[in-house]
Amino acid sequence: MSETATRRENFRFFHRLRVRWAEVDMQKIVFNAHYLMYFDTAISDYWRALALPYEESMHSLAGDLYVRKATIDFRGSARMDDMLDVGMRCARIGNSSMVFEGGLFRQDQFLVGCELVYVFADPATQTSKPVPEKLRSLLTGYEAGEPMRTVETGDWATLGESAGALRRAVFVEEQNIPESLEWDEHDATVLHAVARNRLGQVIATGRLLHAEDGVSHIGRMAVHRNLRSGGHGAAVMQVLEEAARERGDRVVALNAQRSAERFYARLGYVAHGEVFEEAGIPHIEMRRALR
Known part of the structure; x- marks a missing residue:
């Protein structure tokens, strides 16, 4: 592990966690084996920060990652109820190997470091193979601060196959x-938005219906189940709202599932009317004025 990994400012990505009672030992500090679990949990979240659903992404890259070596460097101890930030970064990429460095911090205090060496390999034989250029570019791009997704808009003929696959996975499956309730006549005539990661995989979608009396309606919002809370749904909403604003709509409305009500509230939407059921799921209409 390099000394640069001991400084918080050298990490772009952090995973936050709280030390649980079951993770401390008789010395009332975190048992040493749990630190590796902390870093492994953080690297799983790192893939989400790259907008990658791990299993699907590795399948598309025709390989998988296998741990070759894991090293822990203990400098301090975490205690029960400490709030910890686990930094993770891709430090080096070789021909078939990748080195990730981790740093565990209590506020700005460095406690524990980690170096994880992965090998990209054929899952069937577990023999190493070169790191794909797409993955190499994605990792170096993330560490350089580049965006991990794009959002495009278009009609059903252009985006229907991509949007429809994600909608089927989220709503139907x-x-x-x-399925008879998922597809309707509006799909053929409205504006659709699709967010993709840098592998081209669809990670979020939504649609903007035609306005009535200056009120437009956003619907069929769906985000890949492994990538929720990553800002992808908000990015689609922003693009659709901008399209509504450009055509002169005054208000955007949507029928929010109650489980997603807080998400839309954070985007500035306010409940409008009473709770109702749609497809057997409680919903509430929410609205936001466009400026």
Whole structure:
């Protein structure tokens, strides 16, 4: 582990956690084996920060990552109820290997470091193979501060296959909404938005219906289940709101599932009317004025 990993400012990515009672030992400090679990948990979140659903992404890259070596450097101890920030970064990429460095901090105090060496390999044989250029570019791009997603808009003929696949996964397969209720006549005529990661995988989608009396309606908002809370839904909403604003709409409305009400409230939407059921799921209309 390099000494640069001991400084908080050298990490772009952090995963926050609180030390639990079950993780401390008789000395009332975190048992040493749990630190590796902390870093492994952080690197799982690191892939989400790259907008990558891990299993699908590795399948598309025709490989997988296997740990070759894990080293822990103990400099201090964490205690029960400490709030910890676990920094993680891709430090080096070789031909078939990748080195990740981690730093565990209590506020600005460096406590524990970690170096994880992964090998990209064929899952069937577990023999190493070169790191794909797409993955190499994605990792170096993230560490350089580049965006990890793009959002495009278009009609159903252009984006329907991409948007439809994610909507089917979220609404039909995950939420058990009858497929007959998912597709309607509006799809062919409205504006659709699709967010993609840097591998081209669809990670979020939504649509903007035609306005009535200056009120437009956003619907069919869906985000990949492994990537929620990553800002991808908000990015789609922003693009659709801007499209509504450009065509002169005054208000944007949507029918929010109650489980997503807080998400829309954080984007400035306010509940309008009473709770109702749609496809057997409680909803509430929410609205936001466009300026």
